[in-house]
Amino acid sequence: MSETVDAVVIGAGVVGLACAYELTKRLDTVVVIEREVGPGREISSRNSGVVHAGIYYPSDSLKTKLCIEGNRRLYEWCETHEVPHQHTGKLIVATSTEDEQRLRTIARHAKEVGAGELRLMTGREAMEQEPELRCALALHSPTSGVVDVHEFIASLVHEIKEADGMVVYHTEVDEIRKSANGWVVQTTDTTGSQMELHAQRIVNAAGLSALDVAAKSGLPATQRPWRLYPCKGSYFALGAGAPPTRNSLIYPLPAGGGLGVHITADISGARRAGPDAEFVDTIDYSVDESRVARFADAVARYLPAIRPEHLTPDYSGIRPKLVGPEGGFADFVIANPTSQPGVVHLIGIESPGLTAALAIGARVSDVMG
Numbered sequence: 001m002s003e004t005v006d007a008v009v010i011g012a013g014v015v016g017l018a019c020a021y022e023l024t025k026r027l028d029t030v031v032v033i034e035r036e037v038g039p040g041r042e043i044s045s046r047n048s049g050v051v052h053a054g055i056y057y058p059s060d061s062l063k064t065k066l067c068i069e070g071n072r073r074l075y076e077w078c079e080t081h082e083v084p085h086q087h088t089g090k091l092i093v094a095t096s097t098e099d100e101q102r103l104r105t106i107a108r109h110a111k112e113v114g115a116g117e118l119r120l121m122t123g124r125e126a127m128e129q130e131p132e133l134r135c136a137l138a139l140h141s142p143t144s145g146v147v148d149v150h151e152f153i154a155s156l157v158h159e160i161k162e163a164d165g166m167v168v169y170h171t172e173v174d175e176i177r178k179s180a181n182g183w184v185v186q187t188t189d190t191t192g193s194q195m196e197l198h199a200q201r202i203v204n205a206a207g208l209s210a211l212d213v214a215a216k217s218g219l220p221a222t223q224r225p226w227r228l229y230p231c232k233g234s235y236f237a238l239g240a241g242a243p244p245t246r247n248s249l250i251y252p253l254p255a256g257g258g259l260g261v262h263i264t265a266d267i268s269g270a271r272r273a274g275p276d277a278e279f280v281d282t283i284d285y286s287v288d289e290s291r292v293a294r295f296a297d298a299v300a301r302y303l304p305a306i307r308p309e310h311l312t313p314d315y316s317g318i319r320p321k322l323v324g325p326e327g328g329f330a331d332f333v334i335a336n337p338t339s340q341p342g343v344v345h346l347i348g349i350e351s352p353g354l355t356a357a358l359a360i361g362a363r364v365s366d367v368m369g
């Protein structure tokens with residue numbers, strides 16, 4: 001089977017769907033190809049569901065710009081599409097003198113980049129508000145919040161379909177090759193049936209498989225200098241006996257490639273601790289129960305009454321990180337290679353990719369011209 005469309009988006013995670021939604025505003029036929037049984041089955045449904053403010057990343061980075069813009073767009077989207085969300089605000093807490101200095105630096109930087117309103121609170125003030133908390137200094141970010149990710153994903157799929165776009169599941173992209181007037185995307189579905197989609201525009205939003213898809217598109221190795229380091233983040237649910245917290249989002253300072261083992265309460269109020277950061281070679285989402293002591297220790301630094309017995313294994317997600325355990329900063333990559341006109345590869349879209357998704361979609365649509 002062969003069809004001609006205006007654009008093909010590979011991957012029905014939040015980022016691919018946001019790109020497809022933006023493209024439907026100016027193109028007639030946009031098709032999203034997804035190998036899983038439904039949308040958002042990989043990174044997009046395995047995260048903290050936090051709407052970030054853009055506090056931590058370098059000033060000129062895409063992460064900062066797209067997170068701040070994405071935060072605004074996401075709240076607006078939630079309002080207009082009736083997606084459950086809460087402007088919960090977030091507390092970042094420093095528990096040592098060294099952390100205090102780091103937190104003051106983070107606060108200064110966040111103000112400079114325009115990451116929403118922010119307020120430094122003394123430890124005493126924070127602990128009055130949050131009696132189980134122990135900290136020396138806290139930073140309150142009122143523009144941080146939580147979103148119902150599944151409802152957000154469902155609303156994106158709905159809008160794409162309303163605009164006559166299509167989201168095709170159970171279908172994997174095998175190969176992308178150049179044709180006389182654009183590109184041919186070859187797919188195979190779970191029944192083994194193959195299809196060729198002819199398109200002028202292609203968005204590779206394949207998350208953890210984005211580098212494989214870039215290779216399948218024939219992008220020369222010299223033009224894909226990136227390497228992905230899958231980094232697993234596990235979550236443990238907080239049981240009813242766990243110390244009570246009033247703030248929905250309580251974060252320590254960033255550590256070890258993640259934002260630190262934080263406490264989140266999702267839209268239903270269910271609390272969990274996580275994610276940690278564990279570099280892995282294989283995609284395995286099971287949560288290792290033996291990590292519970294390490295989790296309890298990490299949380300106990302700011303919530304001393306937590307005990308391992310308050311925590312039960314919940315779920316995990318895997319970040320497509322562009323830097324390994326040695327650390328350092330890596331920005332989102334939105335690559336539009338000159339050798340591949342009409343093609344955009346999205347690489348390393350880890351946190352704050354959920355928050356930034358709608359801004360990434362708008363940026364990709366602009367890049368495609």
Ligand SMILES: Cc1cc2nc3c(=O)[nH]c(=O)nc-3n(C[C@H](O)[C@H](O)[C@H](O)COP(=O)(O)OP(=O)(O)OC[C@H]3O[C@@H](n4cnc5c(N)ncnc54)[C@H](O)[C@@H]3O)c2cc1C
Pocket residue numbers: 010011012013014015016017033034035036039040041042043044045046047048049050051052171172173174205206207208209210213232233234275316317318319320349350351352353354355356
């Ligand atoms: C533990 C964790 C916590 C996080 N917390 C937050 C947070 O609180 N706030 C925030 O803003 N961000 C957070 N993030 C980041 C955010 O979840 C991601 O940036 C975002 O979900 C990435 O979406 P995506 O669409 O790029 O990837 P995905 O959701 O993985 O979508 C990619 C899709 O491509 C499909 N695919 C791959 N290859 C093919 C192929 N060949 N053919 C067809 N389909 C293919 C996959 O099946 C998948 O569905 C977190 C991430 C993790 C891992």
